[in-house]
Amino acid sequence: MSNLKPDSVIACLDCPDHVQAVLEASMWASIRLRAPVGLLHSMPSLQQKAAINYSGCLNIDDENALLEQFTSKEHLSNYELKAQGRLLLSQATSYCEQQRHKLKTYTLHRHENLNQSIDYVDDKAQMIVIGHHVTCKSTLSQLIRVSHCPILVTHAPFLPPTTALFAFDNSPTCHKLLNWLCKTPLVRALTVHIVMVGKETSDNCDALREAYAKLKQAGIKSKKTLLDCRDVAAALNYYQNQHDIGLLMTGAFGQSRLRELLQGSDTKKLLVSTKTPYLLFPKA
Incomplete structure (x- = not known):
């Protein structure tokens, strides 16, 4: 039993x-x-x-x-x-x-x-x-x-975070993570930086703004940023280090296997480079 x-x-x-x-x-x-x-x-x-x-x-x-x-x-x-x-x-x-x-x-x-x-x-x-x-x-x-x-x-030692970086890419997995964050008490007391890496298009800006609004409506203290950069992992690492953010949150392996093969997996890169606690949400 x-x-x-x-x-x-x-x-x-x-x-x-x-x-x-x-x-x-x-x-x-x-x-x-x-x-x-x-x-x-x-x-x-x-x-x-x-x-x-x-x-x-x-x-x-x-x-x-x-x-x-x-x-x-x-x-x-x-x-x-x-x-x-x-x-x-x-x-x-x-x-x-x-x-x-x-x-x-x-x-x-x-x-x-x-x-x-x-x-x-x-x-x-x-x-x-x-x-x-x-x-x-x-x-x-x-x-x-x-x-x-x-x-x-x-990593060791574990340092309790006061801020978190939510890497948002408008994928189904990230929307699932967004819904989870709005409900879970895990990040309720943290300031959440919602960061999107990509071109400053109207679609990206709208998606980021809507996700940010959803966090705010859930009562989560939030900030939003759009980073125009081709290297997703490098951009997230830079932003996290610049703002001294204690927790990284992303979807897990949201890319296709073909894109991973051609460009490398952002999740794998972040697992290697991130020195803070890293929360990975399962692929939708």
Whole structure:
């Protein structure tokens, strides 16, 4: 029987360098969404049994020595992998409790790879939080492609944002993201910069103005900008850096495969270049 709770924020604890950042980001989202946090650990595949060093990933001393015992071996048995996962989940639970946010947390210990685990939680989760450096063989891009749930990718350390950049391209996915932003409490307290990259045509100006008006009507403090630039990722990075914006939000892989092949994927470029938390909304 599944212990997955509906509408949870799922914290993926697969990356040692980002465990604390993922927990911080998950708690930040959970408070705003009023959702429980599901602490997810996926056991490595049979082909990947190399020991992963989780010791010191959280500032909890009493169990660090226990986690260190798993790093002394080149490969771990199934029993040892399960024990390491249980210990990590216990430590993550203790860390969340120490933050005194009064959050509801529970654990999900999956004996499968991260890709399969995300598929398992995808339909019921409200949001998935993942570290920028994943340890599974599937790349970050592949994990995002298969998800039907908003994914928040975080670097370490996680810094709670006060502003957000919503990259708007008038696509069906962006309109779906716009509708979600108008309803979700996640960004209610943030100033949202809605930015469109493209020519200053009447169609683009009208689309941007309508999207901006929709955010304002939803009670979200907003600013709008149209950037005339051919390189979408470079323009968004420049604007985000110039205005010191703490959260990037885009649709995920909205381009056609042919355009990605010819010009490269804007989503992939942003995943590489963005140094802030990055919220990706699933393709419509």
